[in-house]
Amino acid sequence: MKFFIDTADVEAIRELSTTGLIDGVTTNPSLVSKAARPLVDIVREIADMVPGPISAEVTAIEAPQMIEEGLHLASIAPNIAVKVPLTFEGLKACAALSGRDIMVNVTLCFSANQALLAAKAGASFISPFIGRLDDIGEDGMALIEDIRIIYDNYGFDTEILAASIRNADHVKNAALAGADVATVPPQVLHALVKHPLTDKGLDAFLKDWKTTGQTILNKG
Numbered sequence: 359m360k361f362f363i364d365t366a367d368v369e370a371i372r373e374l375s376t377t378g379l380i381d382g383v384t385t386n387p388s389l390v391s392k393a394a395r396p397l398v399d400i401v402r403e404i405a406d407m408v409p410g411p412i413s414a415e416v417t418a419i420e421a422p423q424m425i426e427e428g429l430h431l432a433s434i435a436p437n438i439a440v441k442v443p444l445t446f447e448g449l450k451a452c453a454a455l456s457g458r459d460i461m462v463n464v465t466l467c468f469s470a471n472q473a474l475l476a477a478k479a480g481a482s483f484i485s486p487f488i489g490r491l492d493d494i495g496e497d498g499m500a501l502i503e504d505i506r507i508i509y510d511n512y513g514f515d516t517e518i519l520a521a522s523i524r525n526a527d528h529v530k531n532a533a534l535a536g537a538d539v540a541t542v543p544p545q546v547l548h549a550l551v552k553h554p555l556t557d558k559g560l561d562a563f564l565k566d567w568k569t570t571g572q573t574i575l576n577k578g
Contacts, residue, residue, distance in 0.1 A: 361539070362411070366395075384521070405437055408437075484505065
C-alpha cells in the first residue's frame with residue numbers, strides 16, 4: 359500500500375519525507391486555508407520535496423473553469439494530480455485533463471457507482487471518504503471492498519485512494535480491503551508505529567544494555 363500525507367503543512371511533510379514512507383501528498387481547500395499561504399506556493403514547495411503525486415484541488419464548479427484551473431495547477435510541476443469533485447462537471451473535467459496525460463484525483467466519492475463513473479472518465483485516483491460514511495452510520499470500508507471488486511472485474515487502472523482516514527484501524531482495514539493508497543493526516547501516520555509492547559521491549563533492552571557498561575561507538 360502507498361502512503362500519501364493529507365496535509366498542506368510543509369514542515370510536517372518535510373519531517374515525514376525523511377522516513378522513506380511517503381509516496382505522495384493530498385491537499386484540499388480546507389487544508390490550504392489552515393496553512394494560510396498561497397496555494398500555488400504551497401503546492402510548488404511540496405512538489406519539489408516529494409517526487410510522488412501531489413493532489414491540488416480545483417475550486418470551480420463548471421467543467422470549462424475546472425479544466426482551466428486544472429491546467430494551471432498541472433503546470434506547477436509534472437507530479438501534480440489535479441483534484442476534481444465527483445459531479446458530472448467534475449467527470450467532464452476529468453476526461454478532458456486525463457486526455458492530456460494529466461493525473462486526476464476524483465474526490466468526494468461515496469458510492470461504488472460514482473467510482474465506476476470516475477474510472478470510465480479516466481481518473482488516476484478515486485477518493486472514497488471512509489470516515490464521513492462512518493459518521494452517518496454507513497460502512498466506509500465496505501465501499502472500498504465494492505470498488506476493488508468492480509475495478510478488478512473490468513481491469514480499470516484507477517487507483518483506490520482511501521480518504522477521510524481517522525485512525526490506525528482505518529489504515530489496516532483499508533489495506534485488507536485492497537485499497538492502493540491510504541492518505542493519512544500526519545498524526546495517523548505517527549500512530550501506526552505505536553505499540554505498547556514495542557515500548558516495553560525497547561525499555562528492557564536498554565536497561566540490560568546499560569548493565570554491560572559497553573558502548574557501540576568506542577571513541578576511546
